[in-house]
Amino acid sequence: MAPEPALRLRGITKRYGAVVACDRVDLTVERGEIHGLLGENGAGKSTLMRILLGLEARDSGTVERDGRAVTVAGPREAAALGIGMVHQHLSLVDPLTVWENVVLGSAGPVRRAAARAEVRAVAERYGLVIDPDARVGTLSAGERQRVELLKCLRRDPAVLIMDEPTSVLTAAESAELFTVLRRVVAAEHRAVVLISHKLTEITTATDRVTVMRAGRVVLRRATAATTEAELAREMVGREVTLGAAVGVLPNATAPAASAASAEALRLAGLTVRPGLDDLSLTVRSGEIVGLYGAEGNGQKTLGDVLSGLTVPDAGTVEVAGAPVDLRRPGALSAAGLGIVPEDRHHAGVVLDLSVAENLVLTRLGDVSGRVFVDRRRLRRRVRALVDEYGITAASLDAPLRSLSGGNQQRVVLARELSGRPRVLVAAQPSRGLDVGAVEDLYARLRRCADDGIAVLVISTEPAEILTLTTRLAVIFRGRIVGELPTARADPERLGLLVGGAA
Amino acid sequence: MTRTGPWLSAAIVAAALVLSGLLIAVTGGSPAAALRALVEGSLGDAAAVSQTLLYAAPLMLVAVGTCCSARSGAFNIGQEGQVLIGALAGAAAGLRLAVPGPALALVVLFAAALAAGAWAWLSALMNRLRGVDIAVSTLLMTFLAQQVVAFAVTTPWLLQESRWGAAAALPQSNRLPAGALLGSLGDHPGPQLNLGLGVGLVAALLMAVALGRTRWGFRLTVAGLNPAAARHAGIPVTAVGGVALAVSGALAGMAGAVLLASPLSTNRLQPDISINIGWDGLLVALIARDRPLLTIPVAGLFAVLRAGGSFLAATGVPPYLVDVVKALLTLAFVAPAVLRRRPGAA
């Protein structure tokens, strides 16, 4: 008789309010296979895995391990069932050492010597070299990822879930990781679920693949029987050229900025330790420049600098030819730089304030006298913005928290553009947006460029970069390692650059 | 927000009161008599109401200040010390400055606000320079303030009371001159309205307007709710927090001056001049959910307990009961807020 699959999910459904993150999802993972799980942002992949791990309660559906229906109350129970996960957002505790982090989730007494020896042994077995006594806070992104892997592998999981494990790794590191995974699967007969946005990775490393879209499974196939083009099409829901994988207007219509147009944003020698290392970049008016790179290479720090959250150790930022005093709060905004931050909840909006208040957050001076906020002027302005950007909200006074992600994003964009900036920086702008919203967003960014605004798009998505930008720069370990016109780029070239092989 | 909130609050408050009643009964007292004494002492006649209003004023001032700092995200718990520093500065100004007549009362208020504001701002400074927790430093500085005042009133060349003859001088200052005192409308035992209450009410109103209607208030609120977004929006978060903390300290200091210069005290600086008004004011702000106008009724409630507490002795119930009731009431008011916040957060 055929062995039961290592893992079988049936009819898993999860709702967050009006959002159906997972909609009757079925997923089967056999022993001895690497199973690719694919889907655009917000398709519900992570949610599905969190449910599997017991971090989230499912609304309905069943989970079977080796043919037995199980209930998973939490990560610890999952571990007992042989399910381990390497998280997309690292679950490491910085001040603890590597070995302490590795043994953190297990039970029983802590035996120092044994634990360290074990960490060494596991590390050796999988080729993940690391010092067990190092403090995790001092490690690089790649090393942290290794710790995260070790933490999971140490428990000998029968089912190993990896949520975008390569997003912070170099190409070489990724290749090494897949070798390890291959060995784990072949020799030890484990099952692996690999979540990734990188189509190449999926096609080369997996045996079978499942594609999700908007919470539903739309494709289930042996990897050998599919192509990257098909996967991309299924993921997005329409025919796409790989160069514009997100499925919006092809890039051709974007006007190339003439070299003659003015330099609107000039970053020179920006250094933040750790994070940025002598980063220099120029964006001209009317140009959309993409800053591409694997996650964890300094994009976040750059975003923080341009949001005014971090003062760089060295380097200057010039807007429209004038240097900006970065120590003065709000100086960048005053100089004409608008920014849609990567983590909107963190730096973009105040969830407990109303839609109206969020819309005037950075331009308070425009709607108030010397002392008092002019409510009438505020409402007039806010109503205009809401209409112009098509923001859907129950009322202007509703707390921003009650808006959907797409609408929150629109609020930020509307606010930043309402100041008529010369430069617009958008960090991971499509993250968490559905296709329609992305289309709308891209159209708006293009229009900005057409209006003579210099646009800088910071993104980890090759598709986004290839679709949207006219010129791209690749960031690696906090510095720019290559710049080229987008027309001359293709995914392979980007893949090479991203690993620092410029 | 659900409709059950007020009912739940009422139920839990009732539970707190029943618990206090049980405490009295178990220890051999009469809960009914205690309740009657509390009401009579605080609301029974004109003098009682006047007394209650006298207590309400400094409580309100402390609480209004606490609203301001809490909204900015700076969690000040050193009000008791700030009240003391305010009283100290007020006494020094009132006793040492040769300002004529009622103007001196203003000088006393101003000096108290200035000194306590600066004292509180030190915590903001430590936070800015070395990341010292505001809650921790304001708490520790309360104990320093107590010693500073104790030193001032036991040191003859500072503020210790002038000695007459060979008799012992107590650890206290001289009485403030009449010009330094806050005037009252009416006099004991009739209805008496002290200027201090006016100061408290005006502070509450101004703070409500400032927080709700002005640019400053808006920026402060944003800084408190989301510092990162605030910094991005060009709001100097640490400076705003520092100002809020200083304002909070200044209002607590003013409460100290009101204690010192109103008929509530003996108009001398004494080590126990703050009579826990700082701690209580913090609780008032907490129950009022950091809304300045709500502090008015809540301060009133606490003032009722305080004024009524002085009548408890007659029933044989130890006045410490009032402290127990206050603590239980605070817990009662805080608990439903928690239950209510739950569904929203999911």
Next chain:
Amino acid sequence: MSGVAEDLATILSSGIRLTAPLVFAACGEYVAERAGTLNVSVEAMMLGAAFGAIAVAGLTGSATVGLLAGVLLGALVGAVHGALSHRWHVNTFVVGLVLNALVLGLTSYLVTVGELGRHQVAQVSVPVLRDLPVLGAPLFVERWPVYLLLALVPLTWWLVERSRWGLELRAAGENPEAADMTGIRVNLRRRQALLWCGALAGLGGAYLAVGEVGSFNQNMTAGRGYLVIAAVIFGGWRLGRTLAGCAVFGLADALRLALPALGYTVNSQLLVSAPYLLALLAMLLFTTRQRRPGALARPFRRTS
């Protein structure tokens, strides 16, 4: 010269007696803070326990039973604090201050109701060792609960630094989100840490009552709980330095009380404020080297 030795012995033994209650409570507070709770209710734990110890000793006639009751009462305060701030997420400072006010009010109230009397646990003096010069009397003639410290301090260290519970506790105090992902019940660990804190602070308060003093009077802890918080901050969240902080505070007090007898005078206000000043200074001077728990005083609720 023997005069100097005697003086030293006097100050030392007095210092140990003044330090011991602080050390008990500091071992508790240290654990609570490592788990992420800046617990202000130590004062309530100590005072409640001091009252409970004497009251129960009076009821049962046994000071030892009183001591145990103190431990339980302290833990009870810890449990209430934990439930309020780590189950219902009420601001932990507010909970602490309210509990302090509540316990002070309650004990002051109850102490007026009945006579409590005097109860004291036995003194142990270790033969031979007690005759050592200078250190003999201070170290080897003590009320027996003091010797519990010989086990409790290493136990506290072991629990936090070596046990799984402590590892999880530290993770909960440093990065609750990551700990949660790993399957650690953050708020449960924090509540447990508060229970431990309550039990030990309770032991400290009970020791003060039935060990050192032998009776209870109103507000008898007189701010010792706040001193303990200052000690943990002064110690930069390391157990050794925290206890050193307690010793400094205890010895400073001992010195203040002994100096007049030795013929010196000192400014008492300055000495009384010294611990708080020292704690503030320690924070101002050593911030970079401190191991302040990353999520100290930050509540944890699972959201994503």
Next chain:
Amino acid sequence: ACVSNDETAAPAPSAAPGGSTGTLLPGAPDVNGDGKVVIGVLSPGDINDNGYYESFVVKAEAFAQAQDWTVIKRGSVPVSEALTAARALCRQRADMVAIGASELKDAIPASEEAVCARTAWYVPSSANVPQTPRIMLSSDDPNQSMLVAGYAAGLLMRARNTTRAGFVTGPEADFTKIASTAFLAGIRELIPGATLVTTYTGDFDDSGKAREATQAQLSQGVGAIYPYLGGATDVATALANSAGAITLTPGTDRCASTSPTFDVSVLFDPGDYFAAALQLYAAGRLEMGITKTWQLGVDPYPTVKLCKGTPEQNADLAAFIADIGRGTIDPAAEVRRLGS
């Protein structure tokens, strides 16, 4: 821009005149004529301290109970709330407001107010409270009792051949300094080279600290300990007992106490003075506007007694007390001569 403190300083004490200028309150003891007699007592200290503050209340209660009067007692009144607390008593129709110690003297202005118009006032003083027409002052001279306390301690110390004594008290305030100085002077009457160690713990009620201060003094070989304390008295005394030191009481007669034990009872018990006043009050003969000055050696209180004195010691002490009573010894001068 500074003016001197003196502008606001209290007036010089008026010499206490004899009984003749006082006024009798009509209707006493039911001064307010409501058919009940209510005595309101305010104390700045802990009224369960087993000592000075408690005694005041206990004596009042004992007397009132016998007369079927009501007593309202409030302990631990913050000094800054003295006035407020006194007014509250008047509003509760107290016939007499009695103040436990002169720290609460700022309550006195209430006696002039309309609410307290029909109320008798009893205020203890040690020459630091000015006389007003509406209060009865009960005054003693701490120099007298403390000098004699020192003398009594000196008698016992001489017998034991010790010259060092200790004085443990709470805050470092004027009245504690004065007490300690007079105590030392008293010892030196008998032992000219005697020394006194004074330790201020900062708090009359912090037992833990009082104990350590006592311990430090005992280790320095003091032969007599005066725990001039409140709630912490018993703890300090018990420790002194265990070291076999001579002990004295801070105000009340505790010769009968067995745990702890005292060798000298220093009696300046506010309760005794108050009981005497209440006696007059009950008879309607308590006058306001006068000062009753309690003279050591003349009145039964204040006084000092040896709990286990030999007949010679008792006689010595009695003679010394009598000398003070006759005025042959001027305590103030003695304190100036010997106290430093």
